[in-house]
Amino acid sequence: MLQSKSSTARYTQAGLNLIQQALSIYDADLKLVVCNTRFQEMFSLPERLVTAGADFEDTILYLTEREEYGQVEDIQSFVKERVDVARAFEPHYIERTRPNGDVVSIEGAPLPQGGWVAVYTDITPIKRQEALLRARSETLSDQVLSHSEELASTNRELAATITALEQAKRELTEIEARTRLTTEMMPAHIAHLDPDGRYTYSNRRLSSVMPGRPNEIRGLHMREALGEEAFQKTEPYLLQALNGQASVFEFTDILSSRRIRVAFTPDIRDETITGVYILSMDITEEAQARAALSQTHKKELAAKMTSGLAHDFANLLTIIMGMQAKLSRMPLPNGAQELVAATQGAARRGGVLLDKIGKISGPRPLHPAPCDVPALLRDLEVLATPSLPDDVQLVISHSGLIDPIMLDAGSLQDSLLNLILNARDAIGDTRGSINITARSEKNTWLEIQITDTGGGFSEEALSRGLDPFFTTKGGEGSGLGLSMVYDLTKLSGGQVSLANTDHGAEVTIRLPLRPVPEVPSPTLVLLVEDSPEIRSSVRDMLMVHKHTVIEAETAAEALELASLSGIGMVLSDISLRGTETGIDLMDGLERNGMEAPSFLMTSLPPSDPLHQLAASRYPVLQKPFNSATLAAFLASKETK
Template identity: 55%
Template sequence: MKASTAELTKAGLNLIGQALSIYDADLRLAVSNRMFRDMFALPEWMVRPGAPFADGIRYLVERGEYGPVADVDAAVAERVAQARAFEPHYLERTRPDGTVVSVEGSPLPGGGWVTVYTDITAIKAQERLLRARSEVLSGELLARAEELAGANRKLAAATARAEEARREATEMAARIRMTTEMLPAHIARVGPDRRYTYSNRRLGAVMPGTPADIVGLPMDEVLAPIWPAVAPNIEAALAGEERVFEVTHDPSGRRVRVSFTPERGEGAGVYALSMDVTEEAQARAAVAQAAGRQVAAQLTSGMAHDIGNLLTVILGLSERMGGMDLPAGAREAADAIKLAATRGGALLDRISGLSGPRDLTPRAVDLRALLAEVAALAGPSLPSGVRLRTRVHGLDEPVLLDPDALRDALLNLVLNARDAVGAEGRIAVVARPVRDTWVELDVTDTGSGFSEAALERGAEPFFTEKGEDGTGLGLSMVYDVVKLAGGRMHLANGPQGARVTLRLPLRQPPPGLAPTLVLVIEDARHIREAVRDRLVTAGHAVLEAGGVAEARGMLDIPGIGLVLSDIMLRTAESGLDLAREAEAAGLPVALMTSLPPDAPLWREAAARWPVIRKPFSVEKLAAVLR
């Protein structure tokens, strides 16, 4: 088995007749050879990688390596200060045992230094002998001069080897630093004084806005926004306890996981690893909320089915009216009908969600258009003295959200604000990005604000302060929607009234559904026509069938890009039977229904194919297929 480069390097350094040590920029031992330990009779802990320079100097001073010292602490502090401001040097020093050592030090490009120690006792003895006996020992002088020349040649060769080792060590240190700086995490070391002694300069990538060069700075200054959460954990780590915790960096909205690993021994510090886990936390919150929702009521599947079909017809007819040449008043009425039918479908989803789990259907959303719809729906219910303002800062491109759920949540908040404002006041809905992590929506009003009980319990189901006029489901519904999306809701009182802040994950939508040939199977003609009109408006070509038998004869038509069938058909065979045949023929399949998600047919279909609830938009269909 071949030896590693590190093993070969270590073996080569041990063959050098000189002592060699390399300390990094944090004043910790990086590399040394056997001669370094033997020349100075050092204990094992002083030659381990990571040994602190200050601890080694203190050991040598107390042992008398530098002669009598009156103030050990001052001597150690002086040498540590010299090491931090390291400069190239050469000196010769006589040790307590009489040996003479030459010391040659050079700084490294990335911080730290390399030092080579050479035993020159024999050379110094020869020099003294030459001076004492130069008159009578001319012959011996020549011999000693030859020996000295030979020794010098050996020294030059050893110096060359040491220089090569120093160069390789420098390159190795540079590679290690480059590797750590490429990691998508922040790696650091904190000393017992709670100051950074090492950093891979990636803190700003994990917590935007923090400085890159933090070596020498105290932790409480660098991590001021999250210090209250960090402080007890770093204290526990310095006491020898490993800690892993998560904290939210409020200035950037990032969720950060921090791991503290304590060192062992005198002067031990703590190694810190920080990672951005925002997306993981968002997904975790969404899963937890979905798992925690419980059944609140059971609805009649037939009623939900009929209402869904009626809304599909209303939505289709309103879109057909929108394409006609209508007077301004009639066009506004058609748009209002469309918005109301769309909201009716969303409300139907909410009601059916009480009897089973509900999945959000995110798709590309223009927030300016969405807030305009909220204003249009809420406008007729606002008193004449109440002004509603909507504004979007940034977010010029579409974002990936569930528009039906978000529209309903915002409408709930606006209507709650209306009740708080009374006959006169202002309501504002403002959307903005928080870096590249969140979409933040603020709903504020000039009412009386939240009570202490509402601030504490406002998101609880059935909590209300409106008496018999309130159901207590408005804010809890908003909270449910936000948590299902992996976001957060915060209730507060502003300078003039209440403030509800929603933070939803900021995502870019994938490409939409490309125009294709769609085979639509629906036994109710008016519903089939409404679905056809919506698909054609979006640029798709459509084939229609009223049942399974009719559709079966069309499956071999070239170019079909999607088979879209209702689940319940007034025939012996259902949409599931046709879906199996279409899938066997290699055709993409999606199913539509007005059944609630807890219906057995819905569950059977959703286990195998995309299922969309009627009424739906083409954008929602595209989102389900994605």
């Protein structure tokens, strides 16, 4: 049966009062926490000095004025000195003869949270026995008696020291346990190596950062724990750390396909390097996001650089085509008409090239949605087969891709169609085959390999094939095909690599393998859209996922409906009928205390100021979208 705190305090006080020794406990501010009646009796203290909260300084002042410490000339200085010693909170043992002739031993020990506990023992009988022993033991030399007394005193001091050491040991054990628990909860691997490269400490998180490695690695060499390939990548930085130079670096772990960031810090003691501290983290998702952001910045830069050139180039093409049209209507010598027709054809191809530049350098937002990869590959086969010669075979296979994943299916299909057509051109008029293989790589990447039986990539193409405008097709190519594939893949946080096989070329695409978020539980959705046709379409999409829908056309109507109980989600267009926008609606819902998740949708381009303002404050879904895209958007945003 549980006891109240007051009941527990009474029992504790009663137990302390039964102790024959005097005891007092003061906190870090030298305020009395608790004492027993023996403490009051031994020093004849008034009630105010044995009440919780009594000041230690007041107690010392009272005892000094009563000449407990003998005659003191400067009482204030004496009291201050005793208080300063007490504030040091250091273990101590002393013996003191009181004015009445009694001898007390005082043993003090600091507490972990500050303050100290003191035990006062009346050792007058012991001292009398020692005096009696000295008087009666005429045969014992003064030196032996003196040594006996010193030994007794030393033993008492030693006992006090041992008690303090045991308390310190308990505190250190608790600190070590808390530190280990904290490090083992961190999403990173923390370790220590000795100068020989062997682990002396690990928080047992290596396998969570680098799957496939052991967790119990104390005593192992770093080469044994990581494997030869990963160790070769980290060894130069380890040697730097053993020479006193800290470092932070990243590398890709081939075994797990993870991107790892590692920090090496030298362990320096007394100007000697006694080892290396290690902190390693899995930053795969960060690296993918960083790659996507970098590619976005490159696209923005490319758009700025090419827009002015494209404008001037279009003007020049217009002039050239107009002049050639005039020439074609004039009487020209033999062979001139063919030259005019060739010039016009070249100008038209320049127009097509401008269009492709606009597509690749202009902003293209990604629309990741749940994608059934096997179904996408089946559709790809239907689309691509008619464009292949009869003697070129298309073989598509996949493995380990049972569940849908989040992808921009349109971008991926465009990329694969482009690569199939490139492979067809590489095979030429001969018999051959194009093979596409898709698989899950370490549950981290979707890896798709496209191989063909053509002539393969040249050395120059292997190094420059992904650069814009580089082509291996001479005058027939624009050089934007592979660059478009690279661009779309990098925007998704993926990777593209080119290689040659024994029988032709190989292009490998890696895309982040992101699982589909769980669909939000069915709820009552407030749908705000001023277009009846769009509102009806979105309502049907929501109802497919079992949501119940109520509708509004304006922000004012929506604010009135929002007062109904049970609304679990709000989805509104940015542009609404009337003067208030979807952003104004969201602000009003927040002011009214709406706690349900709220989302915006729009057909405005991302460059529109209103779109940018909305996206800086609320989740925004770009139109057009389908049911799966809407569900994925609501799920991913609601769980953040």
